[in-house]
Amino acid sequence: MSAVNTAPGTPPPPSTGSPSPASSGASAAPARRDAEATKTAILRAARHLLARHAHADITLKAVAERAGVSPPLVLKYFGNKDALFARVMSFEEDAAALLDAPVEELGRHMVRHVVAGQRERGADPVLRIVFAPLHGDHGDILRANFRTQVAEPLAARLGGPDARLRAELALATLIGLGVMFGIARGEELRAMSVEEIVDHYGPTVQAQLTP
Template identity: 70%
Template sequence: MNVMTTSTPGPASPAPGPVRRDAEATKAAILRAVRYLLARHAYADITLKAVAERAGVSAPLILKYFGNKDALFERVMSFEADAEALLDAPLASLGRHMVRHVLESQSQQRGDPLLRIVFAPLQGERGDVLRENFRTQVSDRLARRLEGPDAGLRAELAVSTLLGLGAMYGIVRGPHLRATSVTDIADRYAPAVQTHLTP
């Protein structure tokens, strides 16, 4: 005769499942994915599926947070938050901060706070919005911080110097640049930016 034994079950362990993500972190990941794609593709060619794959989320979750593709892309047409971080340093050391910020954004976060403006011509009418936002939120904002003559010109020269570096690092992917430390590049390149800020 078989005797069946029973054991007292221990505390139930939680069932395995997807790791819950903080809502704000998820939104930030989605916005980073859109910025990345917008800096490489025309708006019409970017699908929610592509954004979702890059962000590591589902397309329905994007719709839950942002409503639709147009609303999502309206968020990344703004450079306000990017400019806040890019210009967050005293004027005397701002050139170095800006160079480091552009390079670290690309090397560590896989994004660039400025680079999507380079692709404005691909974006049709949205390109006009990108250009206007970039001028008012980045170049003009920087110009207001500068002292002395030609502040607007100097701000645009400083920003264009950064854009060149960002394009060579992030789009061309120059092997010598990418093999060099951010600190070394900043040592060499920041003076070229700073000379427009505090001539």
């Protein structure tokens, strides 16, 4: 077996091979995941602040500090404060997941979605509507979005009389659960498992959906 002799202290020649496609793809995927995680953290921070401060008092710097990122990164992903809070004040994506079940199973699904969201992701799909009075004209936007993106699509799925009223009553029941779990932090409620809460509370919501 022959060997290549090099002088002591001489570094080996640099590799001339290019990275394999597999290794390039492996590095790109974590970058995409990191970007999504960063955007999620920024949105969560903005929601947190929106629930505690008036819209006019919230700065991008405060959002960035809460999310653990730099303000320029917030601008990179969302453009400006108005664009960021337009996302935060929209219920469209949350409503799609909240209503993603057959009507006859929707009460249990909605309860599970709210409680699991608060417990596992620190996010409630609809609870931010209760903070609308904090935000002046932006509160009107929040209310309008809630009506057109959550209440009206739910009402459209319900048959029978008084569909709009029943949709609002079902959502009121669901928001009450979110307030007790996430804001009042009821001890007995929070000691239950998600499925125990679903078993207790799902029929209460369902009673408005399919009377």
